[in-house]
Amino acid sequence: MxxxxxxxxxxxxxxxxxxxxxxxxxxxxxxxxxxxxxxxxxxxxxxxxxxxxxxxxxxxxxxxxxxxxxxxxxxxxxxxxxxxxxxxxxxxxxxxxxxxxxxxxxxxxxxxxxxxxxxxxxxxxxxxxxxxxxxAGTDDVDKWWDNKLKSSLSSKQYVQLLKSAFQDIFTGLKFLAESKGTQWIHHDLKPQNMVMNEETQKVVIVDLGALISSQDPLGTETAATWLFRPPEVEHIVYLANSVGFEAPLWSFDVHSAALSLLGMSTDGNHGPLLQMAAVPLFSWMMVEGVQNSLASFRLWKQVGSCASAKPDEPLPQAFAKCLSAASIEKYKQLLGSRLEEISAQKSLDARKAAWASFVSCRKSNTQPSSLVKQPAQLFNSHAAPFFWLLLDDWINTGFDQVLLKMLSTKPEERPKPSEILEATWFKKEIEIPEEGNRVEFTCPDYPISELRVMFYTWCATLGLSLLTFCICIGGACCTLIKDVPAWKWSMPWGGLMVIAAPISEFYVLDPIPAYVFLLLMFPLGLILLMAPCEIKALKERKLLLVQISAAICAMLLAAHQWAIAFMAGYPKDAAGQVLIGLVNLPWAVFQAFLTISGLPCFYGLGCLVIAMLSSWMPAGTQTASEPVVELQSVPA
CATH class of the missing domain: 3.30.200.20 (Phosphorylase Kinase; domain 1)
Structure with missing residues (x-):
């Protein structure tokens, strides 16, 4: 077989x-x-x-x-x-x-x-x-809704279907979370875990494998789909596949239900690799935004310090916990700012545009920095045709305020399922028009992360270092062989590169080491920049400052490990190597930058030495190696 x-x-x-x-x-x-x-x-x-x-x-x-x-x-x-x-x-x-x-x-x-x-x-x-x-039925709600989206119904029909479905969902959550005896959290509520019975047109909550009971809530963690998790738990799966919850008991499922509603408020056409129709796009965008925020050397250093403060735990586990706590805090900050942006809008069109950006944006105009890439690439941002009528209905009935509470970053602010069912939006007698009014909306841009800035700086530094090396060779040859005063243009270049070296370490070092590095390099770079204009100053005692600076810089660049161990205070192994790991990752990056910065800095020192040792021959001076030819007149 x-x-x-x-x-x-x-x-x-x-x-x-x-x-x-x-x-x-x-x-x-x-x-x-x-x-x-x-x-x-x-x-x-x-x-x-x-x-x-x-x-x-x-x-x-x-x-x-x-x-x-x-x-x-x-x-x-x-x-x-x-x-x-x-x-x-x-x-x-x-x-x-x-x-x-x-x-x-x-x-x-x-x-x-x-x-x-x-x-x-x-x-x-x-x-x-x-x-x-x-x-309960043959199709889950995600599949049922996908079929409805392909049926070309009117906007009013889509709104009525959503009302009816979510009235059933919150009724089921009320039964779970507000029982007089034991209360329950579904803990993995999403459209794929709800079934639509086509005969009764009722939604049934299914797949109760992740249930958490009020009788034994402490320390309980179960799997929950990351797209539908509330902000108080981890959303990045590789940091936490199973999560717990925060009181009150109903808050977890209420937030998941709100995200399910937002996911079903889209047109279901997200991308070729994403098979789900009801996707809460905001959660997708939020995870990318959080990863973009985590691409920060300063944050990773804080995480490393947090992990090193947990001596009883293995370093990888402690590091993962601290990174998870940082990502949760970033998620809350991003979500809170977006919800405040919606609440601050006073005019109808501005509020609709803010909600549309929240619900319908699929990607940002700027490319985020991600530690782990998302499993699919989404299409460009657009709103479903029926969404505008749905949004008008939410705002006119005040349900958008209820939604904001359901999405709150504070679990205690989220309403009970029974309170949500009292919302005017669920009242059958409310009449709505056939179509809603469209408005223009824009999607927020991710800020450029420190990691991306560092990457661009790294590439620029490497390119300039290679160019500097070529200038160094060419300038030295022109000065010593052809008597061309190449130092007049090569020394300012070297000075510029010397000053730029510590600036490239801005995102890596702590403020004090960064400023010390800058103070060491700045005098050397400044002298190199000014040398062609005041060459006589090179022969005076004023060179003492730049000579001291040059000596310290040379020592710093020639002995990376020693310098880093001295500044960072990190121990060495038996071979004398600094122990670089997760905790002191920024210093490892700093060491790599020193390697790249070494070329322009040593080049600057070389230009200075050439300038000091050269005799600075005036124009027309002949060298000893040139033969003297006498011209004699020939009689006619």
């Missing part, structure tokens, strides 16, 4: 489960399970059957059984335990059904846990492990 036949056979419903279910139809498959739509043989009820599977080879998979649970190792056990615990938590949620039966319909139910009995009793060791879930 080839790989295609293997996958096709696996997609068929497990024969061992056919007596219990009939008319199975595959709904979808993930990396660890396949979900089928089927009817229970005993009741005829339509249910979703989630059957666990295992990737045994790159081309084959097998249904998981109790026997494999005990023979598969700790990782496999953890996956299976997570699935059955999800069912048990879901069943615990629905113990509160009597409090609000209508709201409970908007949260998925686990009707039967067929995993726990199998692995505990082991009476049927080869029966596929599975869960029986309530049938």
């Amino acid at each position: 080839d790989s295609f036949d293997t996958f096709r056979a696996l997609a068929n419903f497990p024969p061992a489960l056919k007596p219990e279910f009939h008319n199975p139809k595959e709904l979808g498959a993930g990396g660890f399970a396949v979900t089928f739509l089927a009817n229970r043989t005993s009741t005829g009820e339509m249910v979703a059957v989630k059957v666990l599977q295992l990737q045994t080879t790159p081309t084959t998979k097998e249904w998981l059984t109790p026997r494999m649970y005990y023979n598969g190792g700790p990782v496999l056990k953890a996956h299976i335990d997570q699935s059955r615990e999800e069912c048990q938590r879901t069943q615990a949620i629905h113990k509160a059904d009597k409090e609000d039966p209508e709201a409970s319909k908007h949260v998925m139910q686990c009707l039967n846990d067929a995993i726990t009995p199998g692995i505990m009793n082991q009476t049927l060791p080869d029966l596929p492990l599975h869960l029986v879930l309530s049938f």
Whole structure:
């Protein structure tokens, strides 16, 4: 059987489960399970059957059984335990059904846990492990909305669909977070984890694997999709794949729901590699903006100092924690400034333009500096046609103020789901026009990061150093061989390069070492610049200052490791090398710049030596090596 036949056979419903279910139809498959739509043989009820599977080879998979649970190792056990615990938590949620039966319909139910009995009793060791879930629908909200966007509906119809869908979503969140008994956080709320039932036109919240309970909230961290995380937790995945939450309990999901609404307020046409339709573009832009802000040597030095202050933790873990804390703070600052910009707009058009920039901008006019590139490149910024009517409706009903609170950087300012449902925007009787009024909007530019400035400075310094080297060779040859006073133009060049050397270290060094370096180099550069104008000054005692400066500069450039160890106070290893690592990364960069700056600085010293040792021959003076030819007159 080839790989295609293997996958096709696996997609068929497990024969061992056919007596219990009939008319199975595959709904979808993930990396660890396949979900089928089927009817229970005993009741005829339509249910979703989630059957666990295992990737045994790159081309084959097998249904998981109790026997494999005990023979598969700790990782496999953890996956299976997570699935059955999800069912048990879901069943615990629905113990509160009597409090609000209508709201409970908007949260998925686990009707039967067929995993726990199998692995505990082991009476049927080869029966596929599975869960029986309530049938919510065939399409998740992201896919449903993508189909609607391709249907060419009117703007008014799109607005009404969004209202209805999010009324269901906040009703489900109210059931989760405001129960009288145990409260719950979904912790991974997004359009892909909501299902639209086309028959009832109701949204059901599904995929409860990341649930966090109010009974055991401390220290709990679960996976959450980075695009839908609130600002108080890490958004950069390589720094934190699993995150916790901050009180109050409902604030995490409320912020995720707001981002889902903003994602569905776009036209879904983002880029060829981005398959999701409902993407909160602002979160995408924010992560790029945060990475751009992190491209700062000063910030990395602060992070290094923070990490070195945690002696009980390994340096990589401490460094990652400190960098994560810095990125969270940057995210809050950027988000807070954008929300304040929207709040500050008084006129209708200005407020709409600010919201459009917040919701619809896909990229900046300036290229950000990113430690890790985003997984896809987005199309140019544009707003969905229906967005303008949606925005008019938000502003006219005051719902944009509610949205600003939901997006707040302070969790305690976010309203409860029940308070959001009281907003005028959800009132059915509110009439809206057919189309909204468009306005022009601009997207914010990322500031040029220190890393990018350093890169450009590095390239310029390297190019000028090579040019200086050529000028040095040519100038020396012209002065010593051809008697051309090349020093008159080469010495100012050397002086300029000597002064420019410490300026290129602006973003790397602390203020005190930077100014000391500048004070050392400036006298030498100034003398070289002025030497062609006042050559007599070179023969006077005023040269003492520049000679001292030149000697210290030469020592600094000739012994990089020694100079850095002296200024930074960092220890050396047995071989006498400075220990350069994550903590003292800026000094490593400084050392590299000294290597590049060495050419122009030594060149300047060379020009000075040539000028001092040369006899400065006046025009017309003949050298000893020139033959004397006497011309005699010839008689006619």
